[in-house]
Amino acid sequence: MDKLKLIEQTVIRDDLPKINPGDTINVHYRVREGDKERIQQYVGTVINERGSGANKTITVRKMSGSVGVERIFPLYSPFIAKIEIRKEGRVRRSKLFYLRERRGKAARIREKDKVNTPKA
Amino acid sequence: MSGLIGKKVGMTSIFDELGRSIAVSVIEVDPCAITQIKTEETDGYNAVQLSAFDKKASKVTKAVAGHFDKAGVEPKKVTVEFRDFIPEGFELGDELTIDDVFNVGDRVDVVGTSKGSGFTGVMKRHNFRGVGGQTHGQKNQERRGGSIGQASDPSRVFKGMKMPGRAGNQRAKVQNLSIAKIYGDSNLVLVTGGIPGANGGYVEIHNKSQSVS
Numbered sequence: 001m002d003k004l005k006l007i008e009q010t011v012i013r014d015d016l017p018k019i020n021p022g023d024t025i026n027v028h029y030r031v032r033e034g035d036k037e038r039i040q041q042y043v044g045t046v047i048n049e050r051g052s053g054a055n056k057t058i059t060v061r062k063m064s065g066s067v068g069v070e071r072i073f074p075l076y077s078p079f080i081a082k083i084e085i086r087k088e089g090r091v092r093r094s095k096l097f098y099l100r101e102r103r104g105k106a107a108r109i110r111e112k113d114k115v116n117t118p119k120a
Numbered sequence: 121m122s123g124l125i126g127k128k129v130g131m132t133s134i135f136d137e138l139g140r141s142i143a144v145s146v147i148e149v150d151p152c153a154i155t156q157i158k159t160e161e162t163d164g165y166n167a168v169q170l171s172a173f174d175k176k177a178s179k180v181t182k183a184v185a186g187h188f189d190k191a192g193v194e195p196k197k198v199t200v201e202f203r204d205f206i207p208e209g210f211e212l213g214d215e216l217t218i219d220d221v222f223n224v225g226d227r228v229d230v231v232g233t234s235k236g237s238g239f240t241g242v243m244k245r246h247n248f249r250g251v252g253g254q255t256h257g258q259k260n261q262e263r264r265g266g267s268i269g270q271a272s273d274p275s276r277v278f279k280g281m282k283m284p285g286r287a288g289n290q291r292a293k294v295q296n297l298s299i300a301k302i303y304g305d306s307n308l309v310l311v312t313g314g315i316p317g318a319n320g321g322y323v324e325i326h327n328k329s330q331s332v333s
Binding site: 078 | 129132133134135146306308310
């Protein structure tokens with residue numbers, strides 16, 4: 001399996017922060033329109049991460065008006081210019097699909113207690 | 121027809137220059153030693169016999185050891201003959217690497233031994249459609265093959281009738297794949313799409329045999 005890792009190393013980027021489910025992130029995504037390229041920002045909550053190695057994807061959910069929008073990003077895609085973490089959420093499961101049934105106040109995620117968590 | 125011998129490492133995905141994610145199979149191509157060159161005069165046809173992946177000398181019969189000695193190479197595990205493949209500038213005993221035979225973008229066929237599925241029914245083995253419903257008197261027969269012939273006229277089942285049985289574990293070829301990347305230093309080649317067999321299985325990479333429209 002080492003040889004497979006060798007290939008995946010060439011795809012995996014190390015310029016992205018560590019993302020956990022529950023985090024609120026801002027994805028700077030390159031959008032190509034004709035031959036022009038611009039950067040689109042997409043802010044939402046990470047509700048799912050799946051796959052490993054080069055195949056890893058994250059699902060980011062946000063509310064657009066009253067409609068929920070979910071986008072799945074291949075984490076190491078060259079279209080992702082930058083990811084910044086807005087908030088680190090304190091959640092107790094890795095898949096936050098329960099957020100889909102919740103609206104407004106009920107869909108809040110508690111922020112990670114920065115004072116009591118030892119710095120890594 | 122040119123080709124090489126390799127070993128399936130596994131599958132992953134890479135991003136191409138347009139940023140699209142493409143699924144690739146990783147094949148480890150051991151430097152393939154030329155163990156025999158067949159020519160029109162001596163054998164009636166042109167071919168090159170390649171061998172790859174070292175084998176312990178103690179595991180080889182004397183007859184086979186003699187064959188490898190003739191070419192002056194270590195005994196190998198896999199030996200494949202490629203017809204009408206004349207590697208220019210290479211002689212008996214020389215080793216072919218990926219860069220000698222293939223370039224990025226080449227169309228190739230990959231031949232391997234498919235994964236065995238054991239005793240399977242006709243739907244999986246021959247792509248039958250099954251009965252197609254659960255009502256109108258169908259009971260316990262949703263995946264059956266149906267009739268296997270006529271009545272007293274032939275009074276027998278024709279040979280080659282598609283029926284359940286062992287599936288897989290056969291030589292299988294996947295055509296018209298393309299070479300996505302070559303890592304010459306680590307002897308790895310990435311081929312788009314899936315290839316037959318389990319990880320660790322030996323495969324042959326041929327250049328494209330026919331045009332697929």
